[in-house]
Amino acid sequence: MGGKCPHRKVKKRRLSHKTDRRAKFLIKGDDMVYDELNKPEEERKALPLDEDLPGMGQYYCLHCDRYFSGVAVRDDHFKTKKHRRRVKQMMGEAPHTQLDAELAAGMGMPDNGPKLMSI
Ligand SMILES: [Zn+2]
Numbered sequence: 001m002g003g004k005c006p007h008r009k010v011k012k013r014r015l016s017h018k019t020d021r022r023a024k025f026l027i028k029g030d031d032m033v034y035d036e037l038n039k040p041e042e043e044r045k046a047l048p049l050d051e052d053l054p055g056m057g058q059y060y061c062l063h064c065d066r067y068f069s070g071v072a073v074r075d076d077h078f079k080t081k082k083h084r085r086r087v088k089q090m091m092g093e094a095p096h097t098q099l100d101a102e103l104a105a106g107m108g109m110p111d112n113g114p115k116l117m118s119i
Contacts, residue, residue: 028065030089033062033063033064033065033090034090036062037062037063037090047060053067054067054068054069055067055068055069055070055073055074059071059073059074060074061074061077061078061083063083063086063087063090064077064082064083064086
């Protein structure tokens with residue numbers, strides 16, 4: 001006889017750590033960037049050294065929510081069409097948020113306050 005051993009177990013594959021780290025690189029929503037840009041300078045978060053990020057996270061474009069590996073790369077990025085369009089977009093009207101949608105629907109200001117953890 002022979003054949004496959006029925007007791008052989010297949011080891012579960014562990015999730016790659018890459019997926020854990022991915023959130024770090026996800027692009028923020030437009031409204032989040034907009035909020036960030038409208039904050040007073042002192043409320044803006046300082047750029048912490050982060051060795052997972054290009055250029056240790058020190059070269060950051062707030063408008064595009066992107067990190068660059070050096071000041072020259074960032075300056076090059078500042079000249080790109082994509083960035084300029086982004087800046088223009090951020091200077092204009094606020095991007096649509098849930099609040100806008102609710103106001104437009106005549107629901108008025110929602111009175112929920114900040115989101116709390118559900119108990
Ligand atoms: Zn940019």
